[in-house]
Ligand SMILES: Nc1ncnc2c1ncn2[C@@H]1O[C@H](COP(=O)(O)OP(=O)(O)OP(=O)(O)O)[C@@H](O)[C@H]1O
């Protein structure tokens with residue numbers, strides 16, 4: 001159990017004048033619409049249970065209004081829950097005093113915001129060192145540390161610019177550097193890249209992934225964009241009306257969508273890019289072909305197999321054969337959901 | 349029906365007793381506490397007198413240089429600096445130097461008092477909605493009640509002199525800085541405040557590091573208005589014993605001296621324009637960070 005970094009347990013959040021009185025109704029399964037129309041309360045989170053392992057990138061996904069921002073703000077207690085508990089390294093942050101909570105925010109969990117949340121009256125270097133100065137570290141030391149982070153997000157040379165003088169993508173690099181500078185193990189990112197153009201967004205995703213390779217932070221990443229979720233997430237949880245309706249790896253969700261809402265979510269996705277050959281692996285001796293690693297995605301495997309002219313490929317892991325995959329199975333896998341959706345939505 | 353013919357009102361004798369009762373009890377209050385209150389304001393009086401002497405007893409070229417330096421560092425504008433020097437030369441040449449210095453002294457003290465009392469009240473209002481609903485109507489009254497009306501209790505309490513004059517100026521001039529401090533803090537971007545909170549900022553770190561700096565342009569607009577309003581009280585304040593440009597204006601009104609009135613009136617206008625331009629330019633410089641580099 002010790003590798004669980006953040007555990008959210010039976011979390012409920014109800015917005016309104018008297019949330020406590022509504023909790024029974026919510027536990028008995030009243031719908032979000034009913035609660036709003038008949039009792040004037042908004043159901044923010046409904047019995048959320050999520051465990052995030054250390055050094056994992058957990059994506060939380062859902063449409064607008066599904067409660068993503070509400071959920072992530074519980075993890076550093078910017079929002080107080082109506083019921084439930086949030087354990088970080090086994091400690092319930094809800095029982096922390098105000099002073100403990102401030103320390104927790106200063107050193108354990110930092111946050112990146114959709115609208116950047118930079119201090120407009122401070123220069124880039126001052127923004128990046130904001131968390132450090134809040135901790136009481138002296139300016140010179142804070143600046144030295146911050147300079148490294150400015151460099152690692154690729155902003156060298158802009159130390160003395162004001163946020164308003166930077167493009168959106170650069171501003172979010174400042175936001176990211178600011179969050180990293182405090183050395184917190186947990187990074188909370190609320191639609192951090194949603195305000196950026198597609199190309200810049202993809203850049204930022206790469207920046208995040210390459211930093212994560214070195215830093216091994218525990219990252220909670222909110223998005224409403226499935227492509228982003230699939231590219232970044234080790235694990236994905238899908239929220240609807242405040243409840244987690246499915247949680248698992250990208251492959252798992254694509255192969256076994258829990259319901260129509262999820263099916264709808266994933267219908268536009270290019271599965272060949274997400275599914276790995278291991279997900280369609282069998283062990284037929286009739287299949288011959290080149291050797292490929294088990295983590296190769298189907299898109300790449302198809303290319304390798306068709307170039308070799310064989311009827312499939314041999315899957316190896318750690319240098320040993322663990323199974324085979326046939327051309328026909330791979331094609332079936334990426335075409336499977338055409339049963340209930342238009343065939344032209346499989347490939348975009 | 350007599351009820352419709354005449355408005356139902358209090359009996360004449362009762363009304364007289366009612367008013368007399370209020371007057372009597374205020375007079376009692378004055379007798380009991382007047383002296384204590386006067387002593388309370390003594391430090392303010394000493395400061396005002398000290399500043400006035402400083403302005404009046406220093407040789408005029410030194411005062412002029414000090415003013416020019418302040419104007420330049422406030423506005424960073426040579427044009428304005430030379431304008432100020434020229435204006436003060438004319439004022440001195442037309443024999444209004446001493447009154448102008450006295451007015452400058454009381455305006456400076458009034459501004460300092462308004463800032464040091466007004467900004468904390470504004471912060472309190474921004475912090476608590478209840479404080480806001482409580483204080484807003486008081487500010488409304490302070491701004492709309494004819495100044496002569498609150499001169500009465502002030503004079504009853506403290507008599508005629510510099511302190512009651514200063515108090516009258518402050519009562520009239522403080523509302524803008526309170527309002528704009530409150531507004532400025534409330535207008536600070538919620539996202540920035542949330543970010544500061546998320547990084548574990550304490551209350552004072554949020555206030556001093558984020559809210560006040562970001563509210564500064566508004567607070568500065570408040571200071572500017574407060575100075576303007578203090579200047580416009582100069583004449584009324586001179587009725588209860590404040591020295592300065594208001595005194596000759598009063599004399600001009602009662603004796604129908606047109607030139608004297610206009611000249612001193614214009615001197616007040618010149619001061620107002622200077623204060624206004626300098627503080628506006630200064631306020632603009634504070635906002636430099638919001639503009640992108642060309
Ligand atoms: N302070 C609040 N008072 C009342 N209702 C709220 C409050 N904050 C959020 N809500 C409601 O809670 C629900 C979830 O909101 P939340 O902001 O978490 O959604 P989200 O998934 O982040 O959406 P988006 O993608 O638009 O950011 C919404 O129905 C919203 O109206």
Ligand SMILES: [Mg+2]
Pocket residue numbers: 068069070191
């Ligand atoms: Mg949101």
